[in-house]
Amino acid sequence: MDVFLQQVVNGLSLGGIYALIALGYTMVYGIIELINFAHGDVYTFGTFTSLAILTGLGVSGEVHGPWLVAVVAITLVAAMLTCGALGVLIELLAYRRLRNAPRLAPLITAIGVSFILENVMQLWHGPSPIPFPQVVPNPSVTLGLVSVSAKQVLVIALALVMMIALQLFIYNTKIGKAMRATAQDRDAAQLMGINVNTTILVTFLVGSALAGVAGFVSGVYYGTTWFFNGFEAGLKAFTAAVLGGIGNILGAMLGGFLIGLIEAMATQYVPQGAQWSNVVVFSVLVLVLIFRPSGLLGESLPEKV
Amino acid sequence: MLAVEQANAKGVPGGYSFVAYDLDDAVQGAHDPAQGAQNVKQFVSDDAVLAMVGPFNSSVAQAQIPITNDAGLVQISPATTNPGLTKGDEAAKLRTSHPDVNSFFRVCTTDDKQGAAGASFARKLGLKKAFIVDDNETYGKGLADVFEQQFAAAGGTVLGHEHLTKGQTDYKALLTKAHALGPDLVFYGGTTVTGGALLRKQMADTGLGQVAFIGGDGISDTEFLTSAGQSADGVYYTVAAPETSKLPTATAFVAAYEKRWKSPVGPYSANAYAATNIEIAAIEKAMAEKGGALPTRADVLANVAATKGFASPIGTIGFDKNGDTTAPILSVYKISGGKPVFVEQIVLKV
Numbered sequence: 001m002d003v004f005l006q007q008v009v010n011g012l013s014l015g016g017i018y019a020l021i022a023l024g025y026t027m028v029y030g031i032i033e034l035i036n037f038a039h040g041d042v043y044t045f046g047t048f049t050s051l052a053i054l055t056g057l058g059v060s061g062e063v064h065g066p067w068l069v070a071v072v073a074i075t076l077v078a079a080m081l082t083c084g085a086l087g088v089l090i091e092l093l094a095y096r097r098l099r100n101a102p103r104l105a106p107l108i109t110a111i112g113v114s115f116i117l118e119n120v121m122q123l124w125h126g127p128s129p130i131p132f133p134q135v136v137p138n139p140s141v142t143l144g145l146v147s148v149s150a151k152q153v154l155v156i157a158l159a160l161v162m163m164i165a166l167q168l169f170i171y172n173t174k175i176g177k178a179m180r181a182t183a184q185d186r187d188a189a190q191l192m193g194i195n196v197n198t199t200i201l202v203t204f205l206v207g208s209a210l211a212g213v214a215g216f217v218s219g220v221y222y223g224t225t226w227f228f229n230g231f232e233a234g235l236k237a238f239t240a241a242v243l244g245g246i247g248n249i250l251g252a253m254l255g256g257f258l259i260g261l262i263e264a265m266a267t268q269y270v271p272q273g274a275q276w277s278n279v280v281v282f283s284v285l286v287l288v289l290i291f292r293p294s295g296l297l298g299e300s301l302p303e304k305v
Numbered sequence: 306m307l308a309v310e311q312a313n314a315k316g317v318p319g320g321y322s323f324v325a326y327d328l329d330d331a332v333q334g335a336h337d338p339a340q341g342a343q344n345v346k347q348f349v350s351d352d353a354v355l356a357m358v359g360p361f362n363s364s365v366a367q368a369q370i371p372i373t374n375d376a377g378l379v380q381i382s383p384a385t386t387n388p389g390l391t392k393g394d395e396a397a398k399l400r401t402s403h404p405d406v407n408s409f410f411r412v413c414t415t416d417d418k419q420g421a422a423g424a425s426f427a428r429k430l431g432l433k434k435a436f437i438v439d440d441n442e443t444y445g446k447g448l449a450d451v452f453e454q455q456f457a458a459a460g461g462t463v464l465g466h467e468h469l470t471k472g473q474t475d476y477k478a479l480l481t482k483a484h485a486l487g488p489d490l491v492f493y494g495g496t497t498v499t500g501g502a503l504l505r506k507q508m509a510d511t512g513l514g515q516v517a518f519i520g521g522d523g524i525s526d527t528e529f530l531t532s533a534g535q536s537a538d539g540v541y542y543t544v545a546a547p548e549t550s551k552l553p554t555a556t557a558f559v560a561a562y563e564k565r566w567k568s569p570v571g572p573y574s575a576n577a578y579a580a581t582n583i584e585i586a587a588i589e590k591a592m593a594e595k596g597g598a599l600p601t602r603a604d605v606l607a608n609v610a611a612t613k614g615f616a617s618p619i620g621t622i623g624f625d626k627n628g629d630t631t632a633p634i635l636s637v638y639k640i641s642g643g644k645p646v647f648v649e650q651i652v653l654k655v
Binding site: 003 | 441472477502510532
């Protein structure tokens with residue numbers, strides 16, 4: 001039982017990172033039906049930016065007290081802004097011109113952008129894994145049978161806070177309303193006086209900023225990164241978005257946590273589990289899609305003509 | 306080069322002399338199999354070339370072996386450790402023109418022997434319960450499989466053997482599983498990039514921080530030290546080569562090398578020296594058999610293959626039927642204070 005609970009904690013903290021990335025996938029897909037393959041690399045870019053900022057602040061080890069709060073806040077905000085700007089730039093340069101092109105064109109462009117980002121990051125820090133300073137002290141608390149570390153709490157809490165903030169943003173602000181309208185019917189939204197291009201830009205800004213949060217958190221949690229980190233994480237996060245119902249914020253969150261949990265449980269309870277965990281994850285995805293083609297929380301979208 | 310100079314200084318019968326003919330397989334600083342193959346073709350087309358030393362990397366060897374096999378030109382590699390170059394189906398596939406003739410030999414040992422050395426060292430430390438993790442690649446899995454077998458044979462208990470998935474970065478679930486089994490050792494077969502550093506780092510987060518960690522030379526790089534950070538301390542790893550500076554048989558060579566080149570010996574200098582000397586001895590023996598006439602490549606090859614009990618700086622060398630050395634010496638290092646420190650040599654019996 002204690003092992004089971006410990007794996008729940010492991011799974012939730014892994015899932016928290018997937019969930020944060022999945023939010024960006026699902027937002028962009030929801031609004032322009034583009035699978036933004038570059039999103040995983042924006043996430044890695046978030047880790048790289050955080051690393052650069054920490055280096056700039058002269059932080060190379062654990063920090064304590066108010067300085068810790070300041071360092072975390074500065075790095076987090078800077079990573080969000082940089083990644084958000086990167087997302088906006090990608091949309092402006094790569095996707096906007098292809099808005100009315102056949103759907104395959106932006107998809108392939110997304111893969112191209114992903115390659116560009118990966119190569120830029122490889123030039124930046126080389127092809128090897130790079131250490132990320134252990135900023136956050138990591139005491140672990142033993143709650144009954146399981147031990148939970150400070151970093152795991154940080155990951156899960158940040159994921160939840162970001163999701164709630166995003167949900168409030170989308171349902172309680174004017175620009176959120178514009179996003180929902182654009183997602184539903186772009187032309188109608190435009191006719192109603194919504195600036196569609198600005199709305200899509202905001203979507204990229206917010207989604208990429210969340211990837212920046214995920215990037216910072218993963219650096220802190222794993223203490224290392226490398227230029228190709230976003231590939232696997234991006235794929236899993238995309239799966240999470242599909243599992244939960246692509247286009248659905250709560251679904252992406254649920255999918256992320258579920259995939260983290262399934263991975264941890266598969267590792268524990270399937271013989272040779274570490275090598276089969278991905279198989280289990282994707283089998284679950286296939287099963288869910290057979291019985292619920294639009295994902296767990298997905299709504300069946302009206303067929304677009 | 307040093308071996309060639311020494312041999313010429315001693316004098317070669319019949320007025321011949323040895324010439325070192327250097328070609329580099331590196332293109333823009335990285336070894337390149339295509340360039341390696343090109344170089345060997347150049348050797349093959351030159352009738353005066355009777356034997357070659359090299360290459361350094363297994364991937365280059367893969368490109369070269371079919372060519373030397375076709376030409377019957379003997380090559381001895383100082384440093385390629387991929388088992389498939391000499392053993393099993395993989396090696397058979399490389400011998401394209403003459404499947405029954407082996408032209409490729411090596412004075413270094415092979416990766417799979419590292420698993421055996423790791424197992425013998427772990428038992429020496431008194432470790433009993435091992436949890437094995439590998440990266441599911443040829444090198445890592447080979448290492449881990451041999452370790453599993455040898456560790457059990459030496460009286461240890463193997464609690465589990467898991468394979469990592471490429472690209473995975475979170476091993477906490479796996480390590481939690483391992484922790485529940487109560488190992489006193491985690492053996493890792495793989496490289497730093499395929500998970501070594503992260504695995505070691507996350508051991509501390511999952512209550513395995515005080516458990517021993519042994520790996521192969523896939524983690525003997527600076528990336529492991531920087532990525533694993535403080536948790537790298539206490540890690541042991543094996544290297545499929547002797548530590549030349551600690552070998553009593555190598556003192557004369559080390560002195561001669563440093564005098565000639567005014568720089569300390571490299572990790573594979575002694576190996577290359579031994580390989581060259583074996584070839585020189587084989588050529589001289591072949592000449593003696595022919596009454597001083599220049600031998601053919603086939604004569605030299607036969608004499609290299611028959612090498613037995615050859616005294617060299619890296620021990621007494623002989624070749625088995627695959628072309629592998631019969632006296633593998635490996636070394637164990639321990640990371641301490643962020644630096645690798647030599648622990649001991651392990652001589653395996655074959």
